[in-house]
Amino acid sequence: MAQSICPAILIAAPASGQGKTTVTAALARLHARQGRRVRVFKCGPDFLDPFWHTMASGSPVYQLDLWMTGEQDCRNRLAAAAAQADLVIVEGVMGLFDGTPSAADLAKLLGIPVLAVVDASAMAGTFGALAFGLQHYLDDLPWAGVLANRVASAGHAEMLKTSLKNPSQWMGALMRDEGIKLPERHLGLTVASEVSDGLQRLDLAADALATTPLGQMTLQDLGRWSVNFGPCDNALPPADPACGDSLPNQQRLAGVTIAVARDAAFCFIYSANLDCLEHLGARLKFFSPLQDAALPDCDALWLPGGYPELHARTLADNGSLRNSLQQHVAAGKPVWAECGGMMALFDTLVTASGEEIAQWGVLPGRVTMHKRLAGLGPQQLALPGGTLRGHTFHYSTTESVLTPLLRTQRPHGVDPSYMGEAVWQQGSVMASYFHAWFASCPDAAADLFAPRTVACVPS
Structure with missing residues (x-):
């Protein structure tokens, strides 16, 4: 070679x-x-x-x-x-x-x-x-x-x-x-x-x-x-062995269409994550929650991070998109929401100036913006398919009656004194401040978009 x-x-x-x-x-x-x-x-x-x-x-x-x-x-x-x-x-x-x-x-x-x-x-x-x-x-x-x-x-x-x-x-x-x-x-x-x-x-x-x-x-x-x-090997780079298996033997997401939010409000997307999903067999459809009236026809949904706080009013006013999202959830179709994508799913977003703006109401609770960082650093998340690596970086905090299904951990193993980022689950929705690097464990990435029939393992 x-x-x-x-x-x-x-x-x-x-x-x-x-x-x-x-x-x-x-x-x-x-x-x-x-x-x-x-x-x-x-x-x-x-x-x-x-x-x-x-x-x-x-x-x-x-x-x-x-x-x-x-x-x-x-x-x-x-x-x-x-x-x-x-x-x-x-x-x-x-x-x-x-x-x-x-x-x-x-x-x-x-x-x-x-x-x-x-x-x-x-x-x-x-x-x-x-x-x-x-x-x-x-x-x-x-x-x-x-x-x-x-x-x-x-x-x-x-x-x-x-x-x-x-x-x-x-x-x-x-x-x-x-x-x-x-x-x-x-x-x-x-x-x-x-x-x-x-x-x-x-x-x-x-x-x-x-x-x-x-x-x-x-x-x-x-x-x-x-x-x-x-x-030079143009294949998708293998995952770190510490994160679980490398590339799966089969395309776990073959035949799965994933709708991916991508616009000024949801723009924190690793190119490598898109590549990984396609290597897993998924078909990707992009849409804009700011402009589109409905989700594209899809089997699963990814709401990446971004700046929902800068577009909260526009997101709130797009009622038809909110209804389409709620129908997706009611049908039991998977949703993975990261950071900004998660923020828009809650009932209310409170801006740094104190203004309260209704959001999509898929998850109970509120998100409050702050003027200082509320979370920063590398994180990992254990799922049935293995452990995903990634990071967290946000200026907001969440309050919810939900009990976190999981929590992330810092890079070097479980630390009982460290709370980690909450992973919320309600029905087919999973959401967290955690930004995942899908290629660190493709099987675990596939878990995020697979039907929620298997409970996630504690981290």
Whole structure:
């Protein structure tokens, strides 16, 4: 089997908010505009940055996480991409060494050179010390160089460059420019498709990057960062053995049509999850709860996460869609709802300002938005088919008369002191704040959309 060798770079930073998403998207856009095949990946369970990278590169973006997706999944996806691409770009998560596992762990394990993006707006000589520390904190970390962001002037850039112990690692400076800043809201970046000048911002960022040493590198230059990702296997990556069986021997969802909500209110969908459902034999039908009057003809329903709180009034006013959903549930057809999808199922949503808005009334209770995070971190969920890995990230809490059927657990086994995220079940509906990575255990993913004839095992 042929080896997959391709120039690759992991763009990281000393902390969140330094501009690594902008630089990643700008580099992808710069090369894609020149007709090169660019594949971008995102470290960690992030849903939002990939929207921008998809717009920049023109290709689907997948997540890489040594725990949630598994090492073999990471290797397989990167190898498949490298076999077809001219350049592979991986965006890190948080700071370079933050999290367990971290972006640095991924870079070292797979041999991907690290480019550090540093917000240098309030520093001069310390820039060199910070760059040196990032490079040498972990032994044998592959290193590409450092790029300064939000720089005040050409003179400032020169001060930053001369602070480096090794000036050859200078990849340039991006000047402070509000025109290339990517807009944000409470869960992170605004979804790219909702920003009217999104592509224009990416083009401006790419133009700015084109003036830097990094942006002026040819594919031949980038070849010094080539990585051998090993043999390419275009099959769905196997699940981590710790999560249960790998791919099932049969397509458990063959003949099953799953309706998938996908619009501005329900947009947190891993591309890998769609792939997994199709590999399991399911047929997917997409619809918009904001615009459509009824569910498509389907056997099961998936309501992914998103921003129902921003569209609560529109969702409440779509009575025909609510009636169609309630008929689906009354017929005993499965529903799996994640985070935002679950929020819309309750009776009432209370906004951060205290406004109460009636929702779909499928689950008894209320959801209340808060101004601070209410849940964050990796999670796992035990089901009859095995254990699904995933994460949680939400600003709301729920109150219900229901007793949770299950609760998620943190990555390293059962902790009696940790409550975990509730998994609610009423009839054919299962719902939780838990965002699942289906490929971590396809058999368990199939459980979510199978008829509710078998009770779930306690976690």
